[in-house]
Amino acid sequence: MANKIISPVKGTRDFYPENMAVRTWLYGHMRAASETFGYQEYDGPFLEPIALYAAKSGEELVKEQAFVFPDRGGDLITLRPELTPTLARMVAQRQGQLYFPLRWWSFGPFWRYERPQKGRAREFFQWNIDMIGVNSPEADAELAAVGAEFFRRVGLSPDEVQILVNNRRLMDAQLDALEIPAAQRKAVFRLIDRREKMSPSAWEAYAEEIGLSSAQLQGLKDLLGNANLWEQSEELVRFFEAAEALGAREYLRYAPEIIRGLDYYTGTVFEARDRGGEFRAILGGGRYDNLVADVGGKPLPGVGFAMGDMVITLVLQKYGRLPELNTQPAGILVTVFDADHLLEAYRLAAEVRRLGYPTAVYPEPAKLGKQFKYADRIGARIALIVGPDELAQNAVAIKDLRTREQTTVAREQLGEILRMRLESS
């Protein structure tokens, strides 16, 4: 038996009803946070040509981490590893008819060919939210505020999660001052990104390896130790002022070590972490001012972030913020007294549904005890019985599965009684 079950594809997840309930719950809060700020829902194709990503997403992403396969005509197709390039294309295609600034959000599946581990699968769901057409620190702050709004809604406090913020232009200027040449910039960004993941000695050895002088290394260490560095960036000063006005300041903190991996970020970048530092980034995003032009449109600035479903779920679990979710839509189960009363049960179920209550009916005759047990196990609150006695009186027996009390009511009173029972608690 067991050996005949075909394994699911590595790194995919089956969403049983209890898992699906969590996904739907997350989706609801993402929608609420997005719509509170006036963002519109959209989506793109799950399949894209590989060329869309080749331009700007970063080589690692396309070469090593995307699912790529030839279609029957021989063209290379990619299962989308991220949404931003699709968004850039969609905007570029209708650049003339869209009205800016554009505020769009989306939630859907993405694929990434990687070794699965904690907080990461090959198929995952991701919330994307972006504002296109404005280049201002205040727009950046609004996106961060949407992230903060989401955390607030799911019950995560600023003591538990924080959005760490930096700015690439600021870091570029600082690296200029240290006379670190442009050719070395990418390697140094990577070095910064790895600061907290390596031991201090290994980190310094790595710095030396990429060609930093000891003076440059000391300068870099000073930068990364300077929690007030943001005051030297007019963009970040305005960013934090706007975040304050938006009521999101308490979730934000300046962090000079935040760089982000994607090549297309040009200004402010941010990512959310749990304060224990236990998990990888909960969300990540920033400003990208060249992306629409890179896919063939006229230049348009943008800012946005993405949040995967897995890390946020781990964080919510850690802090006990995942609610008990009801996976049973039907509060009522109609029992089947015996084979002669099967259709009577079906008629009763139809009647109760017309009254507006989701109702399941036991699909075949069985011992009543078994049916009550089933009703209890699927999470129904009320069981209804129509046997010969009830039928003779044009009545229905109502059993409350929690209190175990049972009453018989006239058929025409059924709606009223059900309303009292189901809406009382």
Place this chain on the structure above:
RNA sequence: GUGGCUGUAGCUCAAUGGCAGAGCACCUGACUGUGGAUCAGGAUGUUGUGGGUUCAAGUCCCAUCAGCCACCCCA
């Protein structure tokens, strides 16, 4: 792509190289119009898969697959 740990009943896990087991869950009955308790009984496995060593393998060896974890990388 590299490394570590783990695969035994639906679930959680036992079994000094010597007859594959327990608890929970499940099914039946005690209870022919009533679920969670109790009691009695019952079913359940090619021990992930394929090889090898051995008189004998769940146990040792090799390979492979899967899950988890770390590295890599991160949307």
